[in-house]
Amino acid sequence: MANIRDIAKEAGVGIATVSRYLNDTGYVSDEVKVKIQKVIEELNYKPNALARAIFTKNSKTIGLMVPNISNPFFNQMASVIEEYANEMGYNIFLCNTDDNPEKESKYLDVLQSHRVAGIIVARSKCKEAYSNIDIPVISFESHISDKIITVSSDNYNGGKIAFDHLYQCGCRKMIHIKGPTCFEATEDRSRGFLDAAKDKNLKIDLIEFETDFQVKMLEENIESLNKIGECDGIFVFNDIAAATVIKFLRKKGVRIPEEVQIMGFDNSFICELLHPSLTTINQPIQALGKYTIELLIKLINDEDIEIEDYLMETKLIKRETTLS
Amino acid sequence: MANIRDIAKEAGVGIATVSRYLNDTGYVSDEVKVKIQKVIEELNYKPNALARAIFTKNSKTIGLMVPNISNPFFNQMASVIEEYANEMGYNIFLCNTDDNPEKESKYLDVLQSHRVAGIIVARSKCKEAYSNIDIPVISFESHISDKIITVSSDNYNGGKIAFDHLYQCGCRKMIHIKGPTCFEATEDRSRGFLDAAKDKNLKIDLIEFETDFQVKMLEENIESLNKIGECDGIFVFNDIAAATVIKFLRKKGVRIPEEVQIMGFDNSFICELLHPSLTTINQPIQALGKYTIELLIKLINDEDIEIEDYLMETKLIKRETTLS
DNA sequence: CTTCGTTATGGAGTCGTTTACATATGTTCA
DNA sequence: TGAACATATGTAAACGACTCCATAACGAAG
Numbered sequence: 001m002a003n004i005r006d007i008a009k010e011a012g013v014g015i016a017t018v019s020r021y022l023n024d025t026g027y028v029s030d031e032v033k034v035k036i037q038k039v040i041e042e043l044n045y046k047p048n049a050l051a052r053a054i055f056t057k058n059s060k061t062i063g064l065m066v067p068n069i070s071n072p073f074f075n076q077m078a079s080v081i082e083e084y085a086n087e088m089g090y091n092i093f094l095c096n097t098d099d100n101p102e103k104e105s106k107y108l109d110v111l112q113s114h115r116v117a118g119i120i121v122a123r124s125k126c127k128e129a130y131s132n133i134d135i136p137v138i139s140f141e142s143h144i145s146d147k148i149i150t151v152s153s154d155n156y157n158g159g160k161i162a163f164d165h166l167y168q169c170g171c172r173k174m175i176h177i178k179g180p181t182c183f184e185a186t187e188d189r190s191r192g193f194l195d196a197a198k199d200k201n202l203k204i205d206l207i208e209f210e211t212d213f214q215v216k217m218l219e220e221n222i223e224s225l226n227k228i229g230e231c232d233g234i235f236v237f238n239d240i241a242a243a244t245v246i247k248f249l250r251k252k253g254v255r256i257p258e259e260v261q262i263m264g265f266d267n268s269f270i271c272e273l274l275h276p277s278l279t280t281i282n283q284p285i286q287a288l289g290k291y292t293i294e295l296l297i298k299l300i301n302d303e304d305i306e307i308e309d310y311l312m313e314t315k316l317i318k319r320e321t322t323l324s
Numbered sequence: 325m326a327n328i329r330d331i332a333k334e335a336g337v338g339i340a341t342v343s344r345y346l347n348d349t350g351y352v353s354d355e356v357k358v359k360i361q362k363v364i365e366e367l368n369y370k371p372n373a374l375a376r377a378i379f380t381k382n383s384k385t386i387g388l389m390v391p392n393i394s395n396p397f398f399n400q401m402a403s404v405i406e407e408y409a410n411e412m413g414y415n416i417f418l419c420n421t422d423d424n425p426e427k428e429s430k431y432l433d434v435l436q437s438h439r440v441a442g443i444i445v446a447r448s449k450c451k452e453a454y455s456n457i458d459i460p461v462i463s464f465e466s467h468i469s470d471k472i473i474t475v476s477s478d479n480y481n482g483g484k485i486a487f488d489h490l491y492q493c494g495c496r497k498m499i500h501i502k503g504p505t506c507f508e509a510t511e512d513r514s515r516g517f518l519d520a521a522k523d524k525n526l527k528i529d530l531i532e533f534e535t536d537f538q539v540k541m542l543e544e545n546i547e548s549l550n551k552i553g554e555c556d557g558i559f560v561f562n563d564i565a566a567a568t569v570i571k572f573l574r575k576k577g578v579r580i581p582e583e584v585q586i587m588g589f590d591n592s593f594i595c596e597l598l599h600p601s602l603t604t605i606n607q608p609i610q611a612l613g614k615y616t617i618e619l620l621i622k623l624i625n626d627e628d629i630e631i632e633d634y635l636m637e638t639k640l641i642k643r644e645t646t647l648s
Numbered sequence: 649c650t651t652c653g654t655t656a657t658g659g660a661g662t663c664g665t666t667t668a669c670a671t672a673t674g675t676t677c678a
Numbered sequence: 679t680g681a682a683c684a685t686a687t688g689t690a691a692a693c694g695a696c697t698c699c700a701t702a703a704c705g706a707a708g
Contacts, residue, residue, distance in 0.1 A: 001436075001439075001458065003693085003694050003695080004694065004695060004696090005694075005695095008658095013657075013658085014657060014658035014659075015658075015659085015694095015695085015696090016657070016658055016659080016696080016697075016698095017656085017657060017658070019695070019696055019697080020656095020657090020696095020697095022695095022696095023696080025696090025697090026655095026656085026657095026697095027654085027655050027656050027657080028656075028657090029655080029656060029657090032656085032657090044456050046433060046436040046437045047437055047694090047695075048378065048437065048439060048693090048694050048695060049434070049437040049438045049439070049695095050374040050375075050377050050378050050383065050438065050439055050693095050694080050695085051374075051378050051663085051693075051694035051695035051696085052694085052695055052696075053374050053663095053695090054372065054374050054375050054378065054662095054663050054664060054665085054694085054695075054696095055662075055663050055664095055694090055695055055696050055697085056663090056695090056696070057663080059374065064418070068403055069393060069399050069402050069403050069406065070396075070399050070400045070402070070403035072394075072396070075393050075394050075399040076394045078393050078394070078418070079392055079393050079394035079420060082393065082418065082419075082420045083420070086420075086427075091417065091419075091434060091438070092417070092418040092419075093415065093416070093417060093418070094388070094402070094406065094416040094417070094418040095406075095415075095416075096403060096406045096407070096410075103410075109370060110373070110415060112325075112370040113370045113371055113372065113373040114373045114374065114415070115325075115372060115373070115374055132368050134325065218596060240593075240597070243597040244597065246597075246599070247596070247597055247599060247601075250599055269564075270594055270597065272542060272571070273564070273567040273568065273570075273571055273594065273598065274597065274598070274599070275570070275571060275574055275598070275599050277571075327663085327664050327665085328664065328665065328666095329664075329665095332688095337687075337688085338687060338688040338689075339664095339665085339666090339688080339689085340666085340667075340687070340688060340689080341686080341687060341688075343665070343666060343667080344666095344667095344686095344687090346665095347666080349666090349667090350667095350685095350686085350687095351684085351685050351686050351687080352685095352686075352687085353685080353686060353687090356686085356687085371664085371665075372663090372664050372665065373665095374663095374664080374665090375663075375664035375665035375666090375693085376664080376665055376666075377665090377693095378664085378665075378666095378693050378694060378695085379664090379665050379666050379667085379692075379693050379694095380665085380666070380693090381693080
């Protein structure tokens with residue numbers, strides 16, 4: 001592929017002149033501009049972004065690490081982040097960690113090697129790896145260290161809201177199906193839910209799912225679902241797991257919401273598609289994604305911002321799996 | 325950040341020796357190896373992948389362009405592609421085209437500038453832009469030119485299978501809800517379905533959706549859904565749209581599958597979560613993704629492979645929205 | 649007529665790698 | 679003993695960009 005030297009030669013000008021033309025920095029006569037542009041098109045020249053990044057020390061690239069891009073929550077995040085990054089002239093380097101600390105750590109090296117301008121890591125499982133990183137990092141849904149900003153929804157309060165709603169709907173014998181213990185976000189939801197229950201002196205039965213989002217969720221968790229006993233309300237750690245639970249209960253002939261009321265978490269697109277549609281807690285994904293990338297770009301631009309937790313508001317989305 | 329010169333100096337050796345150590349090419353004494361490794365860790369040195377790529381002319385990076393990463397079908401593809409790319413030592417540069425030709429074209433320039441080793445583009449909307457590209461390209465679900473390999477499911481046959489199944493289940497008055505005309509994949513499904521109907525001398529009513537995957541699908545397409553008249557079977561262009569249709573019909577009190585049988589397309593994870601669970605046509609996403617990336621890497625490695633269409637088999641997944 | 653600012657251009661050094669080549673030592677084998 | 683080879687290392691020239699600096703022409707201002 002042609003390089004800047006080829007263009008300069010073919011256009012009969014110096015390299016510096018071509019560079020000035022490309023970057024619109026410094027003087028280039030109109031006459032020469034036309035000549036250069038013509039050659040660029042003839043040779044289908046695309047300036048080498050790698051060479052440029054080496055020199056300017058600015059790759060205009062952001063590393064995005066998510067557990068898995070097929071997870072509906074994280075790919076919505078990714079979509080929002082891509083949108084804003086693109087607007088700001090940044091590109092996305094995608095990494096799936098698979099919730100695997102080793103893969104995360106390897107990708108972290110890769111991102112450093114590629115000199116990404118900044119990193120967004122969702123649900124990190126490899127916190128020690130970030131101790132000596134000199135690239136701006138924003139952590140999503142996971143506290144890495146007191147040097148790294150964490151952005152997340154207010155999961156704790158979301159859990160509280162979920163309890164209050166079920167309680168208000170008349171539930172007095174509730175079950176909480178919680179996610180794998182290693183996820184901060186779902187732990188916070190649980191804590192919020194249980195704390196609110198304690199306030200009302202209600203005892204909650206706990207069932208633990210061992211998988212997060214999985215296509216085969218139902219079969220894999222059928223064991224734990226069989227433990228569902230007498231209850232009038234269930235709070236499930238996310239919408240997809242809730243859908244799994246609904247499916248399970250319907251197969252057993254349980255009427256929802258008349259006999260058992262159910263709540264999910266996330267306000268994923270499937271809530272509306274389910275029957276009955278799923279009452280849930282909304283995470284403001286749009287705002288979350290936008291805020292995360294904005295913070296990161298501020299860090300990249302060396303603006304000084306408070307290193308602290310940023311919690312985004314969660315709220316109740318009332319649908320048909322709960323009574324009025 | 326430290327560079328190779330710093331390492332060489334600090335370790336008291338030459339640059340070439342450090343490079344040989346890093347790449348395990350040529351001789352380096354064990355004694356020196358230890359010394360270099362120690363310095364590398366002390367200075368937290370990460371070799372600059374950009375500089376390396378400039379010289380070797382191999383960025384070990386693959387550009388992935390999809391309509392949108394939040395689309396469940398394409399993010400599953402992306403997940404599979406990431407997995408295999410990672411295994412082969414490649415990284416993913418993510419681009420959302422939003423089905424927007426201009427955005428796609430701009431990203432195509434960016435990918436060329438970044439000297440990606442290869443490009444996977446899903447559902448391209450900007451075919452002319454690929455005429456003078458000298459980077460290997462695999463096109464997914466879209467025919468760009470006779471120089472570029474296309475990979476897709478056998479959508480046409482999938483449409484036929486769908487018709488045959490509904491017919492076999494007793495449907496004689498069918499509606500087909502088709503996707504936006506500009507998508508080759510859904511057009512092929514329609515053609516297959518309609519051709520099979522013609523074979524049986526059945527006339528099919530057509531309804532067109534104007535949106536592909538959208539969170540607000542139901543509201544946006546309520547207009548066209550109102551056109552659903554008397555029928556005993558509906559073939560919808562994909563699962564999520566089918567879920568929207570089911571939701572709509574249930575609200576109207578239509579019993580599924582007793583009164584109307586429904587089929588989707590994709591075999592997305594939501595099929596199992598719906599009630600009744602959705603009969604659909606499977607697209608072998610795993611195989612599709614794996615095959616796509618394998619072909620691309622073969623192209624990158626200059627293996628000569630047939631430039632032709634690669635069609636992957638689609639098959640019926642029988643669930644509860646159709647009778648026996 | 650000199651000085652100054654604006655316009656316009658190009659050469660050379662730099663960014664951080666890899667590799668071709670030169671060099672040097674030690675071992676083996678005829 | 680000396681040729682051949684394996685081991686070990688360093689220098690310098692690429693790769694493709696950007697930018698500092700030098701150079702030069704030109705008009706305006708003093």
